[in-house]
Amino acid sequence: MRPARLADNTALAELDAAAWTPESGFPSVMSRAAPGPPTFFTADSPPDAHLLAVLGRRVVGYIRLKVPTHLPENAHVIQIQGLAVDPGHRRRGIATALITAAEQLLRDRGTRKLSLRALSTNHEAIALYERLGFISEGVLREEFFINGSYVDDLLMAKYLIHEA
Numbered sequence: 001m002r003p004a005r006l007a008d009n010t011a012l013a014e015l016d017a018a019a020w021t022p023e024s025g026f027p028s029v030m031s032r033a034a035p036g037p038p039t040f041f042t043a044d045s046p047p048d049a050h051l052l053a054v055l056g057r058r059v060v061g062y063i064r065l066k067v068p069t070h071l072p073e074n075a076h077v078i079q080i081q082g083l084a085v086d087p088g089h090r091r092r093g094i095a096t097a098l099i100t101a102a103e104q105l106l107r108d109r110g111t112r113k114l115s116l117r118a119l120s121t122n123h124e125a126i127a128l129y130e131r132l133g134f135i136s137e138g139v140l141r142e143e144f145f146i147n148g149s150y151v152d153d154l155l156m157a158k159y160l161i162h163e164a
Helices: 006-019 094-109 123-131
Strands: 050-055 058-066 077-085 113-119 135-146 149-159
Touching (some): 050 094, 058 094, 077 094, 123 149
Antiparallel strands (some): 058 077, 135 149
């Protein structure tokens, strides 16, 4: 595990292209291929928002950690806004290792709560989050219309620091 660097841009863009398909989430986003070299980092999603899983010299996974809002009253919460593992390296504990490393990093920084959103159709991810101690905090019913069906958006969280 290591923090992302600007030099990881191309590897992460390629990983994203391999890991996400129109069937795994949002076809409207996945079908927008920008001309030119692949880009991953943006002003809203810089390298320091990412923790990487690297095997040898190859980036095989990432987790994107961001503040859900820029309000100081919400500063104790960080949200997982992206988690991807190379399809050829799945089921080897990489996603678990990324989440576990992120939790430790955030605890060390004093973050109280780690939240995320997951599509109700992503059963494998939901099972992973529950196995790692995330709890359901709500459901946004029929929040998305994907491939002809309405899909719920699940709100999940894990408390990293508990009051004494």
